Amino acid sequence: MCKQMDKLVIGGIELDSRLFIGTGKFPNKKVIPNVIKSSKAKVITMALRRVDLNSKEENILDYIPKDCILLPNTSGARNAEEAVRIARLAKAMGCGNWIKIEVISDNKYLLPDNFETIKATEILAKEGFIVLPYMSPDLMAAKSLVSAGAAAVMPLGAPIGTNKGLQTRELIRILIDEIDLPIIVDAGIGKPSHAAEAMEIGAAAVLVNTAIATAGDPVKMGKAFSLSVKAGRMAYISKFGPEKNYAQASSPLTGFLNM
Template identity: 85%
Template sequence: MDKLIIGDVELDNRLFIGTGKFPNKKIIPDVIKSSESKVITMALRRVDLKSKEENILDYIPKDYILLPNTSGARNADEAVRIARLAKAMGCGNWIKIEVISDNKYLLPDNYETIKATETLAKEGFVVLPYMSPDLMAAKNLVNAGAAAVMPLGAPIGTNRGLETKELIRILIDEINLPVIVDAGIGKPSHAAEAMEIGADAVLVNTAIATAGDPINMGKAFNLSVKAGRIAYLSKTAPEKEFAEASSPLTGFLNK
């Protein structure tokens, strides 16, 4: 499969995974393995150097890309402070911007996200902003120095799939940065669908963490993301209005 390039890193896997909501953090290393994911996101709050049992970093092997997120930030300033803290704590220079002040649907604030992106990109961060799928906001994120855009498919944790599919399709068509679908993906078929329309990667957390068997679900998502990417590159056959026989239909018995 072709590589995905973000910042100056080449990735050979297009499934990013999250570390929240697992019933048991001890299985996270096995999920990372089964999913073959190379980019692992986590809330900075969970990176707590004092409290041993809560430190999510213990569960992430060293050679993976950490993608700390700014969850808990309600505006650009808070996001910037969390990002700097993450870097200072040794989480590297990738940052996923999440600015959320809506507590019911957890929808991101595009405007504050653009501001935070601009500040952090200038400071050398590789900035991946979580966003509401809006073309003009995505253009502003490009101008602000984002390394990718992360539009939501549906509200966080809902598992409802690509409810914003047509808006995401437009971002894929118009934005010259990787488009990573984040939030809402609940099943492997949703992930395959995102990749088939040309998304560059997907981020999945709830759907894996709360599955009956998270380790095998990680594997299922890995396979479906690969399937969707290969299908995109292999050009899917067009939809037709009327039927077309795969096999010859008539005359068989009359010849």
């Protein structure tokens, strides 16, 4: 597949970066513009509760370049009704019509409620939102999200903030194989190698927050993730050589003695 044909399009918009990043957990918000620049991310997610239009100093929007796509999330919503309310508020505040649905009532593992997520997705998609739902990787739930009007599906790789990588790899692979929407791996990616692995199995993109924000050097880590995402995608579209159960020499082992 040539580079020109390998496009990521969500909500009618072609994206030139497959790395989405978050804005939470940074020790200093002033580093966020440099992280966005080094990571080359164009889709930036943020919790609406962190937006304070009355306080310039605390307004997270001041740290996000105007050429980026805002992806407000419904963090804090415990059911579909609350998620819908937060999404509508984000749009009314001028954050655009992209929304990441997070519906979480589990306070220990912070696992998403797929049932409530599907309900919120259907309501908001009908209202014209570009809905990217965060979900536990389940094929039937993903199919329901497609029917509900999701623009992409965002399965977790591991519980939020754990940095454990693709603990749900096989379930994500099934979604990639069966769902005709971009699959964006969200949550749990802790290292650039995890991001590359997600891209190598065919993910359309990854969303990374904790691993970059809590790194010793978030700016350099942002660049590292950018490179790993590009490498993983390039490897995927190049198609891997077959795996074998037995050794096979790269060069002939016989014939050179008779020269």
